Amino acid sequence: MSSPILRLVAQRILLGLVLLLAVSVLIFAGTQILPGDVAQAILGQSATPEALTNLREQLGLNDPAWLRYVHWLWGILHGDFGTAQSSGLDIASSIGTRLKNTLFLAACAAVVAVPLAVILGLIAVRYRNGFVDKLISGLALASTSFPEFFIGYVLIFLFAVHWQIFPSISTVDDSTPFLERLQAVVLPATALTLVVLAHMMRMTRAAILNVMQSAYIETAELKGLKPFDIIRKHAFPNAIAPVVNVVMLNLAYLIVGVVVVEVIFVYPGMGQYLVDHVAKRDVPVVQAVGLIFAAVYITLNIVADIAAIVANPRLRHPK
Amino acid sequence: MADTKANSGKLLDIRNLRIEATVYPPGEAPKTITLVHDVSLTLEKGKVLGLIGESGAGKSTIGLSSMAYGRGGVRITGGEVILNGRDILKAGPKGVRALRGREVCYVAQSAAAAFNPAHKLIDQVVEAAMLHGTATRAEAEKRAVALFKKLSLPNPETIGERYPHQVSGGQLQRVMTAMALCSEPDLIVFDEPTTALDVTTQIDVLAAIKDAIRDTHVAALYITHDLAVVAQVSDEIMVLRHGRLVEWGGTQQIIKEPRQEYTNALVSVHEIEHQEQQPGTTPFLSVKNVTAAYGGGHVKVLKNVSVDIYPAQTLAVVGESGSGKSTLARAITGLLPPEQGTVTFDGRSLANRLADRPKEDLRQLQMIYQMADVAMNPRQTVGTIIGRPLEFYFGMKGRERDKRVAELLDEIEMGKGFVDRYPAELSGGQKQRVCIARSLAAKPKLIICDEVTSALDPLVAHGILKLLLNLQQHEKVAYLFITHDLATVKSIADSIAVMYRGEVVRYGSKSKVLTPPFDAYTDLLLSSVPEMEIGWLEKAIRGRRMESAGN
Structure with missing residues (x-):
């Protein structure tokens, strides 16, 4: 590996870490600004002033904000996200299983959605402005335009109620074997796929069409290559960077934005966990989940950046 | 197929070829134009x-x-293209x-x-x-x-x-x-x-x-x-x-x-007879020992360059791509502040950076570029484009401005009818003329012409050169003429600087620079210009003294 690539990649990673630190400050500051008092929230309206003072002391709420931030960050760096106020459970361990579930669902959706979107994009370019192109674009846009819950309920109605092929409730736990787990997520994964498909497909199509104007596409045509081979071999490799970018954005959405689908299918993922604890005003949990979501976003965007750098032959093979 | 192939040495036989395209002129209905009118040709094997x-x-x-x-929506609508004995338009x-x-x-x-x-x-x-x-x-x-x-x-x-x-x-x-x-x-x-x-x-x-x-x-x-x-x-x-x-x-x-x-x-060779002018006593613009670099001093593209420009005369800068010709222009205009050396104008030194120069200095140095079409705002009319420097430098408005724009259009031999046209409606030569008028509008002492004829057809380029020479006589403007084309240099320059890898290797009046004995690089440059003579190529290759830098 040549040095410019390494330098660029190192730069991106460093930048990502700085960004994550900044986000952690924002999350911490944001939850501090919120009205209300943690001690009051825990003990309830009927708590005596003495009890409140004691608890504040115990929780370190009397320390200055920056010190509490440092303690909080230090704990996170050691895998300690604190305890949930509402349940008293260790946040790290409850998030652990939830995150695994969320990642599993996202991965299932991505494995289907990403290749499907790219292939549909390639086909749309091959038959650009023709019937097939319009059909693909039309269906993809329609599936995106329907709200997630609508798609979810339609899937439940058809596959769980009408044909009874897949379960309507996707509850899983640690002991669920892999195949059952897979069966459980089929419907939510399908719903998610339908939601993210169009965006990626349209971007793939646009990125490749952009490249199709290049002189080297004409060269390939004049070599006698078949239209689809031209798109696959000569256009797609030069359109990777924008495609990866939009794919990563959608992957991030699959991980952090699936609350509605999780609720519909009663799937124990991060989104549901977050919503539950926002309702209970459980600040430590909200902070922890917020930070994890930010980390996911930043990581995936770094991956997209790095992929774009590595996909560029000028950077990969300097003069 | 084999027998038709055998009975003629013809490889390609194009008969009555007609090629059409649909164009979409702005504000008009699409129309079909014919690009090729019934052209026929034959080509034998190995020819x-x-x-x-x-x-x-x-x-x-x-x-x-x-x-x-x-290419690009062009349609072959008539005729036959017979390759190796079959009509490939029917393939x-x-x-x-x-x-x-x-x-x-x-x-x-x-x-x-x-x-x-x-x-x-x-x-x-x-x-x-x-x-x-x-x-x-x-x-x-x-x-x-x-x-x-x-x-x-x-x-x-x-x-x-x-x-x-x-x-x-x-x-x-x-x-x-x-x-x-x-x-x-x-x-x-x-x-x-x-x-x-x-x-x-x-x-x-x-x-x-x-x-x-x-x-x-x-x-x-x-x-x-x-x-x-x-x-x-x-x-x-x-x-x-x-x-x-x-x-x-x-x-x-x-x-x-x-x-x-x-x-x-x-x-016929389009040499414009241009009598070389003797340099005056004092140059109005002097570049002294200028060194410039890109990338924070890493890539030195100009090394200790000194040239002088005299009023109403033309200094041509020649060299191949990467020799630093355009960088010299960027250093003079302040777009790339020199690391060392000075640019003096009318006896005082110019600020190195463009941002530090007063408006008056900006007015005195104008530029024309190779790509006229990207140097103009496609959404502005010719009148607005030429009028802009009049407003900016002289505060002209309304009728006064329009009058001056009309005068300038006259000077570039285009006439008032073009005032309301957009750049897209002009030919390549016309676009370059508008760029010339725009630079003239500022009444500068020096116009830097960066490869202004390189993208044009020879006959059109010829017209532009003639125009530039005429304007020089009327407006008493000096040119810094950057080009890689030696024929152009001969017809417009009063003095010449030959550049090679960031250095001026030969500099002086036109007659001096173009008279032997030559240094190796000038010799290579001069001997590489194709001549309309069968067998020139072989002769030129044999007579070379050095390899070209691009090899």
Whole structure:
């Protein structure tokens, strides 16, 4: 590996870490600004002033904000996200299983959605402005335009109620074997796929069409290559960077934005966990989940950046 | 098919070719225009036919029709293209794909754009041969290496492992020729293969192409606007204009005894008689020991350059790409502040940085660029474009401004009718004229002309040069004329600076610079300019004293 690539990649990673630190400050500051008092929230309206003072002391709420931030960050760096106020459970361990579930669902959706979107994009370019192109674009846009819950309920109605092929409730736990787990997520994964498909497909199509104007596409045509081979071999490799970018954005959405689908299918993922604890005003949990979501976003965007750098032959093979 | 092939030596026979395109003029209904009007030509095996004409003559369009290809919505609507005994216009998509890259190959003007940046050169070179099953991968690679050798590319064994951006323009053009030859076609279409190259590189590529054509017995359509170039490689020449045949004959006949007036105009050397002016006593602009660099001082592109410009005279700066010509202009205008040295103007030194210069200094130095169409806002009319410096520098408004714009349009020989036109409605030459008027509007002492005629057809460029000389007499403006074209230099310069790798290697009055004895580089530069003489290429290659930098 040549040095410019390494330098660029190192730069991106460093930048990502700085960004994550900044986000952690924002999350911490944001939850501090919120009205209300943690001690009051825990003990309830009927708590005596003495009890409140004691608890504040115990929780370190009397320390200055920056010190509490440092303690909080230090704990996170050691895998300690604190305890949930509402349940008293260790946040790290409850998030652990939830995150695994969320990642599993996202991965299932991505494995289907990403290749499907790219292939549909390639086909749309091959038959650009023709019937097939319009059909693909039309269906993809329609599936995106329907709200997630609508798609979810339609899937439940058809596959769980009408044909009874897949379960309507996707509850899983640690002991669920892999195949059952897979069966459980089929419907939510399908719903998610339908939601993210169009965006990626349209971007793939646009990125490749952009490249199709290049002189080297004409060269390939004049070599006698078949239209689809031209798109696959000569256009797609030069359109990777924008495609990866939009794919990563959608992957991030699959991980952090699936609350509605999780609720519909009663799937124990991060989104549901977050919503539950926002309702209970459980600040430590909200902070922890917020930070994890930010980390996911930043990581995936770094991956997209790095992929774009590595996909560029000028950077990969300097003069 | 075999018998029709046998009874004639004809490889390509184009009959009454008619090519049309639909254009969408702004604000009007789409209309169909005819690009090629019933042109016929024949080409025998192993022969080279030169197609020559200005832009819009239909040269490339005709060339590409031999591959049944219409670029960008162009349609072949009539006639026959008979290749190896069959009409390829009736071959259908599959039949056409079978001949492209197999029987006919294409070499584009800009190899840098025509190679896919994502793949290694060797993969692209052997692609067509493998696709059409004329060779296995190993055979094709062997053939490619042999071709790289024949085209005198450096490191023929390993150059294929490189990516397009790792190879220079001249080399890339030769790799593209190798790519065309690799599938052993019957015909190659060369579309301006040396136009984008420096003269010193052009001569190498031209010689390589000529040798390769001779040794492989491939036939060729050689498309160019440069008669001197085509005279070196063609057996016959066809002159085209506005999509019609003007004249077709042997190379010797076309360049020595043209029968048509238009051919004669192309053939006759367009030297403008320009009497060199003696430098005055004091230059108004002096560049003293300027050193400039890009990338925070890492890449030195100007090394200790000193030149003087005298009032109402022209200093021409010549050199190949990368020699620092344009950087000199950027240093003078303050776009690239010099690291060392000074630029003095009217006896005082100019601020190094553009941002530190007062408006008056900005007004005195104007620029005209090579690409006139990208130097103008496409959404502004000619009147607005020319009027802008009048408002900006002199605060002119309303009728006063319009009057001055009309005067300027008169000066560039375009007339008032153009005031409301948009750049897209103008021809290349007209666009450049508008740019000239815009720079004149500021009443500058110096106009920097950066390759202003390079993108234009010879006859149009000729008109622009004449205009510039006339304007110099009327307006007493000086020019810093940057070019790689020595013929242009001869017709416009009073003094010349020859640049090579960031240094001025020869500097003085025109007569002094162009009189022997020459230094090695000036000699190379001068001897590389194609002359309209059969056999010039061989003579020039033999007489060289140094290799070109682009090699």
